[in-house]
Structures are given as C-alpha cells and as structure tokens.
Amino acid sequence: MGRLSRAGALVGACALGATLLVASPAMAAGPVRLGSAPAVPDGAHIVAAQGRWVTPGIIDIHSHLGVYASPATKGLDDGNEATSPNTANVWAEHSVWPQDPGFETALEGGVTTLQILPGSANLIGGRSVVVKNVAAVTYQAMKFPGAAYGLKMACGENPKRVYGEKNQAPSTRMGNVAGYRQAFADAQDYVQQWDKYRHDLADYQKKKTAAAGGAKKAKDKDAGEDKDLTAPIPPKRDLKLETLAEVLHGNIRVHMHCYRSDEMATMLDVADEFGFKIVAFHHAVEAYKIADLLAQKGVCAAMWADWWGFKMEAFDGIQENLPMVDYPDRSCAIVHSDSEDGIQRLNQEAAKAMAHGARVGLIVPPERAIRWLTLNPAKSLGLEDRIGTLQPGKAADLVIWNGNPFSVYALAEQVFIDGALRFDRDHPQVKPRSDFLLGQPGVGAPL
Amino acid sequence: MKALFLISAGACAALTAQPALAQDFVIRGATVHTATAQGTLKNTDVLVRGGVIAAIGAAARGAAAATVVEAQGKELTPGLFGGLTDLGLEEVSAESQSVDSTLNLKSPAWGQQWRPEFEVSQAFNPRSTLVPVARIEGITWSVLAPASGDAIIGGQGAAVTLDGRFDAVLRGSGSLFVAMGSTGAALAGGTRAAEFMLLDQAIREARAQGPIGEGALLHGAGREVMARYLSGGRVVFQVDRAADILGVVGFARRNGMKAVIAGGSEAWVVAKELAQADVPVILDPLKDLPSDFDHLGASLDNAARLQRAGVRIAFSSGDSHNARLTRQLAGNAVAHGLPWESALAAITANPADIFGLGATRGRIAVGQVADLVLWNADPLEVSTLADQVWIAGRPVEMRSRQTELRDRYLDKVKTHQAF
Numbered sequence: 001m002g003r004l005s006r007a008g009a010l011v012g013a014c015a016l017g018a019t020l021l022v023a024s025p026a027m028a029a030g031p032v033r034l035g036s037a038p039a040v041p042d043g044a045h046i047v048a049a050q051g052r053w054v055t056p057g058i059i060d061i062h063s064h065l066g067v068y069a070s071p072a073t074k075g076l077d078d079g080n081e082a083t084s085p086n087t088a089n090v091w092a093e094h095s096v097w098p099q100d101p102g103f104e105t106a107l108e109g110g111v112t113t114l115q116i117l118p119g120s121a122n123l124i125g126g127r128s129v130v131v132k133n134v135a136a137v138t139y140q141a142m143k144f145p146g147a148a149y150g151l152k153m154a155c156g157e158n159p160k161r162v163y164g165e166k167n168q169a170p171s172t173r174m175g176n177v178a179g180y181r182q183a184f185a186d187a188q189d190y191v192q193q194w195d196k197y198r199h200d201l202a203d204y205q206k207k208k209t210a211a212a213g214g215a216k217k218a219k220d221k222d223a224g225e226d227k228d229l230t231a232p233i234p235p236k237r238d239l240k241l242e243t244l245a246e247v248l249h250g251n252i253r254v255h256m257h258c259y260r261s262d263e264m265a266t267m268l269d270v271a272d273e274f275g276f277k278i279v280a281f282h283h284a285v286e287a288y289k290i291a292d293l294l295a296q297k298g299v300c301a302a303m304w305a306d307w308w309g310f311k312m313e314a315f316d317g318i319q320e321n322l323p324m325v326d327y328p329d330r331s332c333a334i335v336h337s338d339s340e341d342g343i344q345r346l347n348q349e350a351a352k353a354m355a356h357g358a359r360v361g362l363i364v365p366p367e368r369a370i371r372w373l374t375l376n377p378a379k380s381l382g383l384e385d386r387i388g389t390l391q392p393g394k395a396a397d398l399v400i401w402n403g404n405p406f407s408v409y410a411l412a413e414q415v416f417i418d419g420a421l422r423f424d425r426d427h428p429q430v431k432p433r434s435d436f437l438l439g440q441p442g443v444g445a446p447l
Numbered sequence: 448m449k450a451l452f453l454i455s456a457g458a459c460a461a462l463t464a465q466p467a468l469a470q471d472f473v474i475r476g477a478t479v480h481t482a483t484a485q486g487t488l489k490n491t492d493v494l495v496r497g498g499v500i501a502a503i504g505a506a507a508r509g510a511a512a513a514t515v516v517e518a519q520g521k522e523l524t525p526g527l528f529g530g531l532t533d534l535g536l537e538e539v540s541a542e543s544q545s546v547d548s549t550l551n552l553k554s555p556a557w558g559q560q561w562r563p564e565f566e567v568s569q570a571f572n573p574r575s576t577l578v579p580v581a582r583i584e585g586i587t588w589s590v591l592a593p594a595s596g597d598a599i600i601g602g603q604g605a606a607v608t609l610d611g612r613f614d615a616v617l618r619g620s621g622s623l624f625v626a627m628g629s630t631g632a633a634l635a636g637g638t639r640a641a642e643f644m645l646l647d648q649a650i651r652e653a654r655a656q657g658p659i660g661e662g663a664l665l666h667g668a669g670r671e672v673m674a675r676y677l678s679g680g681r682v683v684f685q686v687d688r689a690a691d692i693l694g695v696v697g698f699a700r701r702n703g704m705k706a707v708i709a710g711g712s713e714a715w716v717v718a719k720e721l722a723q724a725d726v727p728v729i730l731d732p733l734k735d736l737p738s739d740f741d742h743l744g745a746s747l748d749n750a751a752r753l754q755r756a757g758v759r760i761a762f763s764s765g766d767s768h769n770a771r772l773t774r775q776l777a778g779n780a781v782a783h784g785l786p787w788e789s790a791l792a793a794i795t796a797n798p799a800d801i802f803g804l805g806a807t808r809g810r811i812a813v814g815q816v817a818d819l820v821l822w823n824a825d826p827l828e829v830s831t832l833a834d835q836v837w838i839a840g841r842p843v844e845m846r847s848r849q850t851e852l853r854d855r856y857l858d859k860v861k862t863h864q865a866f
Contacts, residue, residue, distance in 0.1 A: 070736040105735055157541070288853075291860050308849070309577065309768035311541035318849045324860045340736055348775065348829045355830040360857055408778030408829045437737070441689075441716070441744045 020054065022396040025418030030391045047414070049400050055370055056390055057112025057397030057417065059377035060343050061255065061302055062282050062336035065103055066096035066116055066139070070340060071436075076100075080119035081126065085163050085170060086183050088151065089239035090126035092118050096139040101434040102340040107133050107423050108431075109344035110399035110412040113144060113378075113387055120154035120257040121162040123170065123179040127243060128152055128255060130381055132397075132417055135432030148253050148382050150279075151243060153180065155258035155267060156313045177266060184274040187244030193235040194245070200232035253279045253382060255302075259313035261289035268297055280380040282336060285317040288324040291331065300332035300380040301325045304342070305349040322350070322372060323357025323364050332379060335372045346373050351406035366406055395419075470513055470840075471496045477518035477821065479503065481811040482525050482796040486788055493523065495817040498840030503813060516821070516835070524791065524826050525811050526587025526818030526838060528798040529770035530763030531683070531709055531729060534589045535571040535578055535607065535615075537767060551596030556636045561649055563623055563676070564668040565602030567593035573611045577767055579847035582609045584771035585820040585833045588617065590802060592683065592709075592765075595626035599634050599642055600649070603672070604683075606802050608818075610838035620802040622707070623676050627686040627695055628741045639691060643698060649673055650702055676704055681803065683707045683729070687741040689716035696724050707801055709763070711753075713744040718756035727759040727801045732780040750793070751784035760789075761798035778827035790827060816840075 018031035021038040029038035031054070040046070067079040078095035081087040096116055106114065112133050118125035128150035131142040155176065164171030170179050207229055246252040254271070258264050258281045271278050280300035281287065285308065287294060287301035294301055303325065308317025326333035335350050337343035350369050357364050371388075378388030387395050396419035403410040415423040424430035472495050479488040481503075493500060494507035502510060538545035547570035554560050568591045581589070588608050593601035606620035626634065627642050635641040645664065652665045653673035659666065665673060676682055684695045687710040696717075699706035708714060711728040714721060721728060732750040737743045746752075753760050762776040777790040785793075799809025807816050817840040824831040836843040 071739045071742075073739070102736055288856050288860065292863060306769055306772070309539055312539050315539055316852055318853045320853050320857070324853075324856065327860050328863065341733060344735075345733075345779070348779075351829045352775075355832055359832055360853065361861075406830060408775060408827060409782045411782055440737070441713075 020390060020398070022398075022416070022419050025396055025420070027390060027392055027394050027396045047400070052413065053401040053403065053405055053410075054390070055110070055399050055401065055405055056374040056388055057399055057415065058110045058346050058373045059113045059381070059388065060106070060111050060337050060346060060373075061115040061280065061334060061377045061380055062338045063106075063114040063116050063343055064119065064338070065106060065114065065340060065343070066098065066100045067092055067118065068340075069097045069100035070102050080121040082119075082121035082162050085122050085159055085168075085179050086124045086240060087118070087122050087126050088124045088183070088241075088243040090118060091129065091149075092116050092127060092152075093129035093139050093143070096129065096131075096142075098136050098139055098142060099434045099436050101437055102343070103133055103135065104432045104434060105340070106343045107415055108412060108425075109346065110401070110405075110415055111343055111346070112397040112399070112415065112417045112422075113381075113383075114343070115150060115255070115381060117150065117152040117255065120152070120158045123154060123159045123176055124183055124240075124244070125152035125154060127252065130383070134417055134422060135434075144383070148251060149243075149246070150253045150255045150381070151247055153254060153256040153267075153278075155256060155263040156260060157311055158257070173263065177270065180267075180270055181273070183240075183244060184248070184270075184276070187241050187248055188274065190235070190238060190241035191245045191248055197232055197234050201234075204229065204231055247276050248274065250277070253277075253380070255280050255282055255380070257282045259283050259285045260316075261286040263313075264290060264299075265293065268293070268299070279382075280332075280334065283314075283338065284325070285314050285321065288318060288321045289316075291325045291328050294325065295328035295331040298330060298332070300334050300376060302334040302336035302377070302380070303353075304338070305335065305352040319353065319356040320360060320362065322353035323362035326357075326364060326368075326372070327362055332376045333372050334376045334380060336377070347401075347405040347410065348408055351408070354406060366404070369406065471501075472514035472516060472840075473507055473510055473512040474516045474518050474523060474819070474821065476520060477523040478520055479811055480522060480524045480788075480791055480826065482788075482792050483810050483812050490520065493811065493819070495819075495837070495840045498817055500811060500813055500815045500817050503811065518821060521834065522822045522824065522826055523811065524585070524820050524822065525795040525809055525815075526820055526836065527585045527773055527794050528761065528763075528809075529581050529586040529589030529609070530773055531592035531604075531765055532589045532763075532767040532770050533591070533594075534581060534586075534609065534767050534770055535573060535575045536567060536591060538576060540768075548591075549594040549596045550602055552598075554597055556634070558662075559598050559645070559664060560666070561598050561600045561645075561664040562602060562669055563600050563649075563665070563672045565593065566605075566621075567591050567602055568605045568607060568616050571607055571615060573607075573609075573613055573615050576848045577770075578609050578611065579844075580768070580849055581770040582836060582838070582843055583833065583845045583847055583850070584774075585822070585826070585836055586770050586773070587818040587820070587836065587838045588804075588808065589770060590620065590622070590798070593624050595624075595630065595634055595685075597634060599626050599631040599645065600624070601626060606804060608838060610841060610843070617802075617804055617808070620804055622681040622683050622802065623672075624683050625685065627684050628688055628691050628710070629739060630685060643694065646698065650677060653677060678703055679705055681705045681707060681801075683709050685709045687712035689713040689744065691741070693717050693720060696720065696726050699726075700724065712742045712749070714758070715746065715749045715752035715756075716744055718753050718758055721753070722757040725759075727761065727797070728753055729761045729763050729798070729801065731764050732762060732776050732783070732785075733764075747779070747783040750780040750790075754785055754789050759797050759801065760793050761801055762790075762793045763798075774827055774831075775829055778829060781827060787827065 021029040069076045117128045130144040130147035170176045282302045284301035375388040378384040398416040400414040474493045479491040492507035494502040533548040536548045591604040595601040601624040606617040607615040631642045632639040682704040708728045711730045796809040819837045
C-alpha cells in the first residue's frame, strides 16, 4: 500500500493522488483527486509529495511541555501549584517556558497544536492554554488565536494523596467530590453576586439617565443630583471564582483527569448538578467500561494506547480502550500523551490501538483512526471549525510523512503550521532550536 | 486498505487451548529470524524436541512430531528480552506494599550500609499479573534489576524466564547493579566524585581480612559478594553522561569487573572507547531529550552510532508494566538508522550474550531453549501482534488479566448494551 503513488489526505476519507492547495495560512482547497485538481496559481510553491502521506497536523490535548520542561530541574518545575486543592486562579501559560526543547521534538513528530495543562495534584488545577507549536520567545506568540481556555480538574488518587499526606482535605474520593461541589457552589454564588451587580448597575444607569432627563426639564433644580441614587459597588474580583464562573457560563472548557469509570460517572453527575459541561476525560484508562455513556453524553475520552498499572486507578488498563471507546455512534476517542516522549509518536500509539482493536473485530480504518489525533482533539478544544481536517478554509496545519503514518518506520518529513514550513527533515536549517541547546555538546554530525 | 487489518485467527485458536505440556512439535514454513549470522531464513521449518530447538531447515523437514504448526510464511523470532525491569517484583508502582524492587535501609549518607548481598530475584513472583501481560506479547525473559534505595549499590539481580515456573532464575545471569551519575550522586553525599570514593572503600573492605571495623560499608556477606564481582563479575552501571561512562569503564577495568552500561544516553560520544573495551550498552533508543544535565547529548541516533562503532547494544525502557514495548524501541531505532537485524539482536541475542545466556537463549539455533514467538507480520512493527508464544517449548496460554477485562466488556460495547 505504501507503494501507491499517494499524496493522501486523511479527512474521513482517503484521497489518492490528490492535490492540496494552500493559500497561506489557510487551505484554499481540500484535497482533490487528480483530474479535478484546483487551479494552481502562478508562482505557487509546489511541494512534491508523490508516494507520501499527508495528514492534518497532530493535536495533543494533554501536554505539560513548557510547564514541566526539559531539563527537569527544580528551577523549571512549574506544573503543579500544589499548595491548595483548588487553584482555579492559576493559568498554565504563566508557567510555560517557551525554550523547552520538548516543543521541537514534538514538532518532529508532527504535533502542530497542543493544550498545555497544569498538573493533577489539585482538584481544580487552573487554566490550560492552547498553543500552536511554533518556536517563539514568548508564550503569547505561541497562543492559538481565539482558542478558549480549558480548566484542568483531577479525579482520584493524586489530589487525595497530595493533600491527605499533608493531613488536610481531601484525603478520600468523597473528600474530592465535596471539594468540587463546594467550589462550584461558591462559583454559583459569585455568579449571582455579579448578576445582581450588573442588574443594579443597569438599574442605576437607567435611573441616572431618567434623572438627568428630568433635570433638563426642570432647570431650576440642581443638575440631576438625586441623593437616593448611588452607583452600586462591584463585588471584589476573585480570580478563582472568576475562572469557575466562566466555566458555568460555558466559556471555559473542563478537561478532567479521571481514570476510573465510576469516577467519570460521578463527575458527569456533578457537572449536571451545577450545569457545566466536561468536554473530555483525560487518562481515561477505564473509559471502555462506559463507552456508551460517554458517547451518549457527548464527552470525549483521551487515552493512552497501553499505559497501565503505575497506580491503583490505572490497574484496569487494556490495549483495546481506544477502539472500544471509538465504537459507539457519536463517540469521541482521543489519543493523548501526557509525556514529552509520547507526544513525539502519537501516530504509533494510534497504530497499536488499531491493531489490538482489529484482533477482536473492532476494525478502525486509518482514515478514521487519524481522527483520534486530529479531529476529535480539535472538537474537545472547540476548534473543529479551524483545525483537525484537511478542508478548505481550515488552517493549513499539515504533516507530510515518508510512509504510512501508522507504521513504526514512518517519520514526518515536513510539518507546516498555518501554511508555513516549520520542520523539514532534509533541511536542518528549517528546524527550531531551543536557546537552551545552543552551545551545548548536542548531537554531533549527522549519521 | 482493509487488507492490512485482516486478522489471522486460525493459527492461534488451535494452540491456545492447552497450557503447558512440553511436547515435540514442528513449526512449518516460517520466515525465521534467527538472530544469528544466518540472518533470516524464508519458508523454513523449526523442530522442537524436549523444549529445545532440535533442527532447523532441511533437517527439520519431514521430522516426526506430534504437533505441526503451519506458519504459512509468518515471522518467527526468538523470545524477546523485556529489559531491566521489576517484572514479578511489583504489581502497582504507587502501592509500596506491592513493590519489592528496592532496598532502602533509610541510613543517613554518613552511616551508609551497603548490601551487595541483597538479591532481588528472591522476591520474584511468577504469578504476578504483569508476567502474562508481557508474555503474551512475546516477552519470554527479563532481567530483574534492583533499583538503588539509599546506597549507590542496589544489590544483585538476575535474569528470569517468564513461563510461570517458581524456579525461574536463569543460571549464570547474576549481576550487581550500581547507580552512578546524578542518581548516584544524590546517594553519595551530593557529588558523583564520591561514588568512586565509596566504591573504592567498599573494594578495599572486600579485599581486607580480619574483623569489620567501625564505619564499614560492608558486612561479612557483603564482603564475600563484593569480592566475587572483583574477579570478573558482571556489574551493571546505571550511567548516562559521557565522562561518567568513561570513568566507569576505567574503574571496572582496574578492579576486575565486567562492566555493562545501562542508560548510556551519551554513550555514542565515547562509542570507540566502549567498543575497544568491549563494554556493552543497554539503552532506551527513544531518549532524545536533555531530561537533565547528564542527558544533554541524548539523541535518537544513539543506537545506530553505537552499532556502527562496534558496540554491543541491547534495548530496555525500564518499564515493567510495558516491558512489552521493547519491540517498539527496536522499530524506532530502525527508523533512525539501525539495521533491522541489529535491532532484532538488541532485543534477543545481544542481551542474552550480555547476561551470559547466549549459549541457551536469544537465538533460533539448534541446541537453544525453544523460546519462540510467531508473529502476524513484521515483529518490529507496532501494528504487529504475537499469534503464539512458546517458552521452553511449551505453548503459552495467550491470556492475561487484560484480555479477561477486554472480553468482559467487549460484547457490551459491540451490542450497545446499557452499562
């Protein structure tokens, strides 16, 4: 199959011998079969991709690049504000070190968009940030324009261990749930305070306008002064509650670290109680046990191919998790990394899961499996209209592979982000290099 | 497109019914990756008698055997090496009562007791849930490597076969494990220079006669064990920085130890010296990030460079729960310049040689123990699965706790039952 002449586009269908027209920074035309190719404008740069595979840029929704950077020194250990079980006030972007060399190795693996999250020590860890994998000196230059913030929350063992060891709440799973519920109850109160303030303010402004109008008519009275009319005082901004209020308003998307199926079901109830939505469970090692429920609720599950057993809540991991979660209608299975190593090979993670699915009759063709790393993560980020497939109008985030990307031997040859070539395996000068690695012993001459 | 994903259900069903009676059998018409100088033999028969490979090729053709396995061209490899792991020494990493891999006497740095006599394989549990999980994916043996607790000497470990027998330790594979570099430094008063200072002290004690003085690192048993390693014993040094690797190579030579480098992130920098000293390297070829200041030269080319320089290499991720992924390490090394046959050797013949087992394990050759894996495609490819595994000539029951979980929930998924 690799011998076919192919500039394939994996959109939900495979296109053989297709042409893809990119009008930087977006795609002008989707992949079109030869014979009905889009008119290529004069002077267009032509990338010959005969015999190779083209996929949308890979999206990893669970990364700690920049917040747990390499080298893993104390000075760069910025991923967990493990000082309180609720740190909804912290924002991952304020910890991101853009010089983390992990960004460039992830790029070599075809990763073009990633969500960087705070760690999972806390029940509510803080805001995530969605970035494009472009080398930059500041995180602001990496941020995905217009992407919504996420909120990192965590189930299970980590919060109860971290705080239980400090002899404070939570030290149990029931303590965890009490913690989430109280936080959102407080947020509801905060929303009400602000709603009341806005209502009072509008009321005040209306009265003031009316009073001013009345004063114009009755010129002999003092100019619009009304001793009973005072401006309402806004509630003090509380950065924790502000973030949670945005969750309740649907403007911040909840990404929740949750291994066990029963805990995921608990959290769906909590979300219903307070009227917010969890967009994805991350590390959902037991998602296969509730594949139906997740699909019904429209919640994504972000999974590893085969991690298991490193803690009790990961003991039931199986290699068919992805294809089993993918199986129901309206499912949303995602491959994620949570690792500076794994993020370099998300395509291989998908390939392993495909193979184990196929063995038990869950056959996932490549044009569907690629969604685990592209369209489905884009959906969980609310960016499915902008990235995740090769379609006209979407950002031109593309990877050209030297072979079937679901092979251990495949390497990304070229990676484009917003139509710009960001990595070229044959041209080392087109490769970001972290400031940290400059002048270091490095990796010597090429083989 | 779907042709790639056709399942070959035939071969395995027939073989998985019965666990475990060693019987003579012939695997007919396999693509045999021997991991020997013979390389790959197409359409070849392999005869197994009494748990040992009795004949290969023409000599096996037509041999009388009770059972015939039709390989139909599928690929056969030696059983794979799981790496330096805690297989059978732990169940759940974060649950300390289920972990036996590390001796930690909680001594302060100034009052250290070294226990080279600690032998971690005595804690091996062949009935661990991890063992079948690894075994059904072709991992037939592994080396139990004690981690360092509060002393740079972690103790001794050994290779074990993973067929479930209680008496699993493979003779001649015993090794001493020592943590160097920044890991060791943290256990040696804060500087890697003190690693050599303390090792020198322990060696002096091991060579000394007479009573054990105050402040000694070693007890009597420790002296005896240490002394054994000073006459050609195998010592596995966990070390990554190039300068530290050279330091270890010289130290081992001066003290009569047979050094093995584990980690070796920057080994490619000193590849020539390693080849000259005939010191092998057990590495994770996927390590390419400067994860600390011992790994600044980490590179995906490490394996290929070492191989070209003539260094014997083996692969280990150190991950016990996912020991099954050593194949993925090998496949990626191929993508980054290592010849395919060398990558296979790095998870079969080479580790067997490194741990003194090469005469009986690691290759498909007459006289070798019949640890074999029949794959449904290229064994180094991530989408390939094992159809059948044999250890010492016995077919492995291709089930694990994970396949049980899968089967319990699979029908519910397929039939859209309510959960």
